[in-house]
Amino acid sequence: MADTFSPDFMNKLVALCKRRGIIFQSSEMYGGINGFWDYGPNGAPLRRAIEKTWWKYMVEDRDNVEGLDSTIICHPKIWKASGHLDQFSDLMTDCNECKKRFRTDLMEDPHVCPNCGSKNLTEPREFNLMLKTYVGPVFDEEHTAYLRAETCQPIFVDFNTVRVATREKIPFGIAQTGKAFRNEINPRFFTFRSREFMQMEMEFFCHDEESMDWFEYWRKERWNYYTKILGIPEDKLRWKWHEKLAHYAKAAVDIEYLFPFGWGEIEGIHHRGTWDLSRHAEFSHQEQDCKVYDQEKKESFIPTVVETSCGLDRICLMALCNYYDEDTAETKKEGMNEDDRVVFRFPFNIAPLQIAVLPLSKKLNDDAHEVQKVLKKFFRTNYDVTGSIGKRYRRQDEIGTPYCVTVDFDTLEDHAVTGRNRDTMKQVRIPIAELNHHFLEKI
Numbered sequence: 001m002a003d004t005f006s007p008d009f010m011n012k013l014v015a016l017c018k019r020r021g022i023i024f025q026s027s028e029m030y031g032g033i034n035g036f037w038d039y040g041p042n043g044a045p046l047r048r049a050i051e052k053t054w055w056k057y058m059v060e061d062r063d064n065v066e067g068l069d070s071t072i073i074c075h076p077k078i079w080k081a082s083g084h085l086d087q088f089s090d091l092m093t094d095c096n097e098c099k100k101r102f103r104t105d106l107m108e109d110p111h112v113c114p115n116c117g118s119k120n121l122t123e124p125r126e127f128n129l130m131l132k133t134y135v136g137p138v139f140d141e142e143h144t145a146y147l148r149a150e151t152c153q154p155i156f157v158d159f160n161t162v163r164v165a166t167r168e169k170i171p172f173g174i175a176q177t178g179k180a181f182r183n184e185i186n187p188r189f190f191t192f193r194s195r196e197f198m199q200m201e202m203e204f205f206c207h208d209e210e211s212m213d214w215f216e217y218w219r220k221e222r223w224n225y226y227t228k229i230l231g232i233p234e235d236k237l238r239w240k241w242h243e244k245l246a247h248y249a250k251a252a253v254d255i256e257y258l259f260p261f262g263w264g265e266i267e268g269i270h271h272r273g274t275w276d277l278s279r280h281a282e283f284s285h286q287e288q289d290c291k292v293y294d295q296e297k298k299e300s301f302i303p304t305v306v307e308t309s310c311g312l313d314r315i316c317l318m319a320l321c322n323y324y325d326e327d328t329a330e331t332k333k334e335g336m337n338e339d340d341r342v343v344f345r346f347p348f349n350i351a352p353l354q355i356a357v358l359p360l361s362k363k364l365n366d367d368a369h370e371v372q373k374v375l376k377k378f379f380r381t382n383y384d385v386t387g388s389i390g391k392r393y394r395r396q397d398e399i400g401t402p403y404c405v406t407v408d409f410d411t412l413e414d415h416a417v418t419g420r421n422r423d424t425m426k427q428v429r430i431p432i433a434e435l436n437h438h439f440l441e442k443i
């Protein structure tokens with residue numbers, strides 16, 4: 001088993017992610033840009049696959065949650081109403097000695113520099129996290145706009161349009177996934193704290209009297225998502241209740257994962273009261289768009305909101321850390337001399353590539369491509385023809401492909417291929433006609 005808590009684990013993981021085209025620094029040719037990451041050919045499908053499991057679990061499998069895909073740049077007043085322009089800031093302090101900048105709330109001792117130990121620090125100052133841009137040809141205050149700092153605000157603003165279009169009645173939710181941007185003071189821990197990242201959020205609109213029942217309901221559902229859908233062990237997850245609540249909230253809790261660098265938040269489940277809709281009613285003067293009508297009480301009211309909010313990049317990082325493994329004993333079985341086999345033991349549903357097709361000889365390319373075509377109907381596939389078969393298995397292990405299918409000269413006679421299981425390394429002969437059935441049954 002890999003020791004994911006050894007001090008050099010993160011370095012090992014970052015290097016592997018680059019070497020195998022999973023995740024690497026953005027703009028590397030120009031020296032990189034701090035807090036921005038590119039997902040390569042083996043990382044983009046991982047992120048998409050995880051996003052897909054969330055969308056299915058939160059939207060497609062439910063009748064009471066609707067999907068949305070809003071713009072990244074919205075009317076700047078939205079961020080005034082939400083409080084982001086005035087309050088979305090961190091306290092930061094600069095070290096006068098080493099010139100590094102830190103978030104005061106993340107420092108062990110706010111009087112000592114975590115980098116060089118100096119006590120010569122500036123007074124903490126407010127630092128707004130919104131990223132600014134301009135819309136239109138004139139670059140002035142009036143044309144200033146912001147990249148959204150969270151995906152949920154457009155959900156509130158579109159609440160009425162979605163409700164009317166779908167004829168939903170509360171309780172119901174609206175969900176969306178997409179990019180969010182924060183000018184973080186200290187991007188760190190690989191993708192954990194980035195400046196551009198993806199969020200997956202759901203706002204659930206309900207009656208205030210039922211809101212704590214819904215809070216409990218979503219708390220259980222979200223725990224279930226991590227443990228059952230993504231297969232994360234319960235002992236690597238924990239609840240972290242917020243001690244200080246916003247004045248409008250009845251409860252707030254985070255789900256944390258035990259990363260190699262310590263416990264870190266992956267999701268927040270928040271009771272948001274009527275705060276967001278009330279603010280948008282006030283700032284837009286469109287109160288009717290923020291209310292629903294209660295037939296029994298014969299009155300309109302602003303629904304209460306329970307939110308589930310998680311970061312897709314943090315979930316990817318959790319999957320990479322959780323499913324990374326090294327096994328020493330098994331490796332010689334496949335004729336390899338290396339001591340260690342590095343393998344991501346991703347579950348089938350999130351594996352970036354699910355089945356790799358490996359012809360034993362270039363002469364078998366045509367037949368192997370036919371086999372890949374059959375598998376492509378149902379699975380994310382990969383094709384690799386270079387290097388010894390042992391080396392090719394190792395490459396697939398390092399990107400977490402659960403199955404390999406080898407096409408050999410016998411295939412031409414028996415119309416069958418050899419399937420190899422990533423975890424057990426066991427091999428079985430499978431007729432091509434039964435391939436899809438064989439793998440569909442396994443999942």
Ligand code: ATP
Nearest residue numbers: 184192193194197265266267268309310311313314
């Ligand atoms: P933190 O305290 O770590 O800064 P937060 O409490 O500000 O996070 P939220 O505003 O609740 O985070 O955002 C919801 C989710 O979005 C988080 O649980 C996290 O998974 C993700 N997230 C927030 N900031 C970042 C970031 N800078 N990089 C990557 N993911 C992030």
